[in-house]
Amino acid sequence: xxxRARFAFTMLGFGYAFLYLPLVLVMFYSFNESRLVTVWxxxxxxxxxxxxxxxxxxxxxxxxxxxxxxSATLAAIIGLAAGYALARARAFPGRSLFGSLVxxxxxxxxxxxxxxxxxxxxxxxxxxxxxxxxFLTITLAHVTFSISxxxxxxxARLADFDRSLEEAAMDLGATPWVTFLTVTLPLIAPAVxxxxxxxxxxxxxxxxxxxxxxxxxxxxxPMRVYSSVRLGVDPQINVLATVVVMVAACALILxxxxxxxxx
Amino acid sequence: xxAVIALPFLWLGVFFLLPFALVLAIALxxxxxxxxxxxxxxxxxxxxxxxxxxxxxxxxxxxxxxxxxxSTAVTxxxxYPMAYAIARAAPECRPLxxxxxxxxxxxxxxxxxYAWMGLLDENGLLNQFLRWSGIAADxxxxxxxxxxxxxxxxxxxxxxxxxxxxxxLEKLDAGLLEAAADLGxxxxxxFLTITLPLSLPGxxxxxxLVFIPAVGEFVIPDLLGGTETLMxxxxxxxxxxxxxxxxxxxxxxxxxxxxxxxPIALFQRQQARSLERRS
Numbered sequence: 329x330x331x332r333a334r335f336a337f338t339m340l341g342f343g344y345a346f347l348y349l350p351l352v353l354v355m356f357y358s359f360n361e362s363r364l365v366t367v368w369x370x371x372x373x374x375x376x377x378x379x380x381x382x383x384x385x386x387x388x389x390x391x392x393x394x395x396x397x398x399s400a401t402l403a404a405i406i407g408l409a410a411g412y413a414l415a416r417a418r419a420f421p422g423r424s425l426f427g428s429l430v431x432x433x434x435x436x437x438x439x440x441x442x443x444x445x446x447x448x449x450x451x452x453x454x455x456x457x458x459x460x461x462x463f464l465t466i467t468l469a470h471v472t473f474s475i476s477x478x479x480x481x482x483x484a485r486l487a488d489f490d491r492s493l494e495e496a497a498m499d500l501g502a503t504p505w506v507t508f509l510t511v512t513l514p515l516i517a518p519a520v521x522x523x524x525x526x527x528x529x530x531x532x533x534x535x536x537x538x539x540x541x542x543x544x545x546x547x548x549x550p551m552r553v554y555s556s557v558r559l560g561v562d563p564q565i566n567v568l569a570t571v572v573v574m575v576a577a578c579a580l581i582l583x584x585x586x587x588x589x590x591x
Numbered sequence: 592x593x594a595v596i597a598l599p600f601l602w603l604g605v606f607f608l609l610p611f612a613l614v615l616a617i618a619l620x621x622x623x624x625x626x627x628x629x630x631x632x633x634x635x636x637x638x639x640x641x642x643x644x645x646x647x648x649x650x651x652x653x654x655x656x657x658x659x660x661x662s663t664a665v666t667x668x669x670x671y672p673m674a675y676a677i678a679r680a681a682p683e684c685r686p687l688x689x690x691x692x693x694x695x696x697x698x699x700x701x702x703x704x705y706a707w708m709g710l711l712d713e714n715g716l717l718n719q720f721l722r723w724s725g726i727a728a729d730x731x732x733x734x735x736x737x738x739x740x741x742x743x744x745x746x747x748x749x750x751x752x753x754x755x756x757x758x759x760l761e762k763l764d765a766g767l768l769e770a771a772a773d774l775g776x777x778x779x780x781x782f783l784t785i786t787l788p789l790s791l792p793g794x795x796x797x798x799x800l801v802f803i804p805a806v807g808e809f810v811i812p813d814l815l816g817g818t819e820t821l822m823x824x825x826x827x828x829x830x831x832x833x834x835x836x837x838x839x840x841x842x843x844x845x846x847x848x849x850x851x852x853x854p855i856a857l858f859q860r861q862q863a864r865s866l867e868r869r870s
Contacts, residue, residue, distance in 0.1 A: 333679055339672035340688070346669075347695050347749065350706035353716060357709065367714075410599035415866075417592060426596065429603040431859045435800065437807025437851070439824045440844045443831060444610035447841070450628050451613055472606040475599060480862070487866050504592075533699045536809055540831075550701050557701070557814065561709045569702040576697040580690055 351573055358566035375563040382564065385552055392532050392549040395463060399470035400528035406471065407478025407527070408520055414479065415486035434476040442540030445469045449541060461543025469541045470531040477530065478523030485519035522583070529576075611848070618841035630837050638842035648843075651821040652850075658737065658822065659805035662744035666801050667794065669745065670752035674793070675786075677753075678760035689757065696750040704743055704814050711739050711815065735817030743811040748804070752797040759793030760786070792865060799858040807847055823847060 358376070362369030379385060410430050417423070433441065449465050452458065459465055493515070497507040513520075535550040542551065556562050618638055623631040642648045677688045695703060710716050713732035721730045733739050763786060771781040809824040816822070823843060831840035 333676070336672040336676035336679065339669065340676035343669055343673040343749070343753075344691055346746065347692070350710055350746070351695065351698070351703070353710065354702070354706045406599050406602055409595045410603075413592070413596045413599065417596060420596060422600070426600055427863060428856075428859055429607060430599065431862055432855060433603075433607055435803040435851075435855055435858055437804055437824060437847060439807050439809055439827045440614075440847055441607075443827070443840055443844050444614045445606065447613040447617055447837075448606065448610040468606060472603070475603065479599070483866060529697055533701065535701055536828075550699070553699075553701055553705075554810075557705050557708065561705075561712070565702070565705055569699070569706065572702055573698050576694060580694055580697060584686060584690060 351569070354566050355570040355573060358563065358570045360563060360566075363563060364561075375567050379564045379567045384547075385549070385564070385568075388547050388549045388552040391463070391546060395467050395470060395548065396528045396531040399467045399474060399531045400524050402467070402471045403474035403527040404478050404520055404524040407475045407523055408482050408516075410475055410479035411482025411486065415483045415489075430476055430479050432476075433473045434480070436473075438473075438534075438536040441469075441473060442537045445472070445537065446540040461541060462546040465541045465543065466538050466546065466548065469537050470527075470534060473534075473537065474527035474530055477526045478520070481519045481523040481526070482516060485516045489515065525579075525583075611845075614841045614844050617838055618845050620838045622836045622838050624835065628837060629835050638839050639846070641839070642842055642846055647821065648823075648826065651823045651826045652846075654737075654821055655806050655808075655823040658740055658744070658820075659802050659808075662741050662748070662805055663798050663802040665741065666745050666748055666752045667798060670749055670756055670797060671794075673749075674753045674756035674760050677757055678763070685761075689754075692750050692753045692757075700747060701810060703747055704810055707739070707743055707746065707815055708734065711742075734815060737816070737820050739815040740812050740820060740822070743815045744801070744805050744808065747811065748801040751800040755796035755800065756790060756793040759790045763789055792861060796858065796861050796865075799854050799861070803851055803854050803858065806851060 357368075359371050359373065360367075360369055361372035361374070414427060414430060420426075445465075445468075449459065449461060453461075459468075489512075493511050494507055497511045498504070502510070533550060534548075535554050538548050539551060539554075542548065553565060553568065557565055616632065617630055619634050619636070620630045620632045621635055621637070623629055642652075673692070677685055677692070680688055708715075711732070711734040712718070713734070715732075715734065717733065718727075718730045721727045733742075767785050767789075768781050771785055772778075776784070807824040807827075808822060809828050812820060812822040812825045813828070816825075824847075827840050827843040827847070830836045830843065
């Protein structure tokens with residue numbers, strides 16, 4: 329028993345080293361004087377100022393943030409409906425198709441979704457003359473793959489849910505809609521919130537789907553990063569990586585602290 | 592309730608299901624480089640025949656399946672002890688340990704793959720270390736090989752393996768193991784007859800969450816792999832963006848979908864069952 333646990337904890341330590349060593353090195357080299365990311369040329373913050381003066385990178389980041397906020401909000405609403413339907417509507421025509429539709433985008437290879445959504449938008453353009461490819465099409469695509477993630481989180485929360493509270497509200501004369509707004513929604517709000525955050529992060533990070541549906545004018549942050557790293561390592565990307573890891577760490581610590589305080 | 596079902600149903604029907612019909616229609620068409628979009632509709636199986644007779648595409652299919660299967664196995668071997676250790680840790684430590692697994696997932700996929708580029712390069716940090724420590728005087732570059740792709744997939748998808756495994760291992764009733772020990776079972780016997788079978792749903796879910804996206808992976812083979820390792824997701828991308836051959840790219844997408852329909856259905860059944868058990 330002890331031997332096995334020791335082996336497992338050794339592997340855990342090894343796993344953490346594996347997960348974090350590359351990230352730590354990338355962050356470390358963002359303070360490198362040299363242009364070469366693999367040769368230490370002394371401490372410098374020059375790549376930090378280069379990145380934050382990089383207009384193209386900044387406007388791409390702004391576009392990505394706007395798309396992420398809009399698509400996460402839409403995905404949270406539709407995903408909430410989908411999760412609620414899956415958890416509460418036991419039987420309706422097409423339920424198994426519905427269940428498959430909700431889960432499939434989660435695991436569907438992104439290149440497949442990318443090409444299929446592009447063909448949809450091209451078809452719509454031929455039939456209706458729009459939408460123009462850019463902000464709108466990227467947002468629609470991101471909503472579509474994010475719905476699943478919100479739905480799963482909401483459905484899981486509703487599965488653990490004490491239904492007697494809802495029944496009590498209904499017995500006291502509340503309509504289903506009022507019951508949902510005053511009892512159910514406040515109780516599952518944390519799940520919807522973390523679903524929103526998940527959708528926001530996924531949208532901010534998506535490259536493949538975006539590249540297919542973006543059209544010629546729009547460039548999101550991952551598209552910029554990709555076209556830069558294809559040519560090799562770039563110290564500005566190290567700076568960006570440092571910022572991203574820091575923001576993610578702060579967000580996680582904050583959310584962990586908030587949930588613990590509530591509990 | 593009707594509206595609650597209709598909204599996501601319609602959305603996914605229009606933006607997820609309907610497009611596959613379009614992909615199939617285009618896959619049956621012919622490449623027409625001079626028109627916009629570069630497709631001539633028709634009913635030709637030429638693209639599908641090409642995919643299964645041309646050596647290049649056949650090699651890409653086999654390589655993708657081999658790399659996805661190998662990296663799934665490696666991820667499981669690394670992820671299982673990690674999930675096991677977290678599930679056995681003191682309850683107050685678990686949220687922190689779990690958070691450390693999840694954190695990389697909340698950063699950027701692209702950046703995590705990029706992190707390996709500087710490590711695996713010919714003059715990268717890994718080779719500098721190998722030279723400095725005297726392990727290898729003239730180490731070969733790893734970037735651009737199949738090893739780099741494997742490493743990248745294991746690295747990028749490890750959290751997806753650990754989380755479902757932890758979810759099943761955490762619920763495991765410790766009393767069962769105690770009972771087995773009291774009855775004289777050796778730890779290894781108890782593990783093989785109790786822990787392993789009971790964590791099977793987590794193993795299946797974790798493996799599918801790694802295997803399915805890995806088969807169609809694009810970013811990792813593109814940034815870490817070389818020109819000689821062809822994976823099907825990258826082939827689709829190149830056919831579409833470089834060669835502008837929409838029908839052939841669509842045919843690849845259809846085949847990939849057919850290939851993965853089994854694993855995806857299995858994953859859905861697993862998800863539905865685990866949620867029903869909870870409610």
